Amino acid sequence: MKDFIRGLKSGIPIGLGYLSVSFSFGILAVSLGFEWWQAVIISMTTLTSAGQLAAVNIMAASGGYVAMLVSQLTVNVRYSFMSVSLSQKVTPEFKGIKRWLFGFFITDEIFAVASAQNSVNTRFFGGLSVMPYIGWALGTLSGSLLGNILPESVMNALCIAIYGMFIAIIAPVAKASKPLLLSVAISAALSCAFYYIPLLSGISSGIAISVCAIAAAVVCALFFPVKEEEGGNE
Amino acid sequence: MNKEFFIYLAILAVSTYLIRAIPFAAVRKKITNRFLRSFLYYIPYTVLSAMTFPAAFYATGSIASAALGLLAAVVLAVKGKGLTVVAVAASIAVFISDLVLKMI
Numbered sequence: 001m002k003d004f005i006r007g008l009k010s011g012i013p014i015g016l017g018y019l020s021v022s023f024s025f026g027i028l029a030v031s032l033g034f035e036w037w038q039a040v041i042i043s044m045t046t047l048t049s050a051g052q053l054a055a056v057n058i059m060a061a062s063g064g065y066v067a068m069l070v071s072q073l074t075v076n077v078r079y080s081f082m083s084v085s086l087s088q089k090v091t092p093e094f095k096g097i098k099r100w101l102f103g104f105f106i107t108d109e110i111f112a113v114a115s116a117q118n119s120v121n122t123r124f125f126g127g128l129s130v131m132p133y134i135g136w137a138l139g140t141l142s143g144s145l146l147g148n149i150l151p152e153s154v155m156n157a158l159c160i161a162i163y164g165m166f167i168a169i170i171a172p173v174a175k176a177s178k179p180l181l182l183s184v185a186i187s188a189a190l191s192c193a194f195y196y197i198p199l200l201s202g203i204s205s206g207i208a209i210s211v212c213a214i215a216a217a218v219v220c221a222l223f224f225p226v227k228e229e230e231g232g233n234e
Numbered sequence: 235m236n237k238e239f240f241i242y243l244a245i246l247a248v249s250t251y252l253i254r255a256i257p258f259a260a261v262r263k264k265i266t267n268r269f270l271r272s273f274l275y276y277i278p279y280t281v282l283s284a285m286t287f288p289a290a291f292y293a294t295g296s297i298a299s300a301a302l303g304l305l306a307a308v309v310l311a312v313k314g315k316g317l318t319v320v321a322v323a324a325s326i327a328v329f330i331s332d333l334v335l336k337m338i
Contacts, residue, residue, distance in 0.1 A: 221272035
């Protein structure tokens with residue numbers, strides 16, 4: 001119970017952050033022609049920022065089921081790496097059905113907070129998942145209902161929130177580790193190349209993101225391998 | 235739209251779930267390979283970086299306001315502010331700079 005409460009508390013800032021981010025997702029979904037309940041169902045069954053962003057764009061453009069699958073696999077492949085990373089942190093009782101159940105809640109931020117722990121048991125991880133999940137659903141609901149009421153200037157401003165959160169996750173780690181700073185700089189530079197260079201810009205953004213991220217991580221893993229105590233695994 | 239919506243939703247939700255759950259359930263041993271461990275250390279951050287740049291510059295009313303919002307985010311994040319503070323501050327910075335830019 002103590003671990004559950006500790007997890008619950010650790011999840012509060014994530015839940016608040018998700019409120020504003022999923023609020024902008026709700027606004028965006030409705031502006032693309034979705035009903036409010038569709039946006040809420042998407043958030044409650046999927047629980048991911050970038051994947052949902054890609055998904056509503058594909059659905060709105062009737063992009064096809066294959067495009068949906070490919071975009072999700074490429075945008076979300078990072079979760080596989082996080083899952084493997086987290087599998088190295090959990091206590092021995094965290095196994096079997098519990099992993100199948102709690103695997104649903106592995107998001108960038110929940111992963112980041114869990115990784116900062118010495119070890120993660122089921123109760124802590126369960127508690128940690130509660131507030132982000134509620135925040136994500138509630139934010140989507142209010143965004144999709146209030147989106148039409150808010151002026152465009154407010155909606156534009158809220159659209160930056162998700163990227164602000166990404167920066168808040170990267171910055172503290174990049175500040176502490178030069179190789180990590182280098183890896184995110186390489187990744188950003190490659191991503192810009194895919195965006196601006198005419199031949200490359202035809203490639204779908206989901207695939208481009210995965211290519212950039214994997215290339216940057218491979219380069220830095222080769223030239224700056226982590227020490228034993230690093231890697232978010234010990 | 236409705237039937238199509240639920241097929242899209244099923245693909246979205248199931249693929250996102252499995253991509254998280256399968257590796258989490260399948261990897262039961264400690265990974266000792268140093269390259270793999272290093273790769274796992276870098277990958278979450280390189281993904282976030284590639285998603286942010288350059289897409290974030292086109293998320294608001296203008297590139298200038300987005301850039302100012304991102305600048306606010308970077309400054310506060312480097313100072314160690316939490317997720318919520320950084321996200322809200324970036325939004326406020328965008329809101330104000332869009333207002334000012336319109337007046338100019």
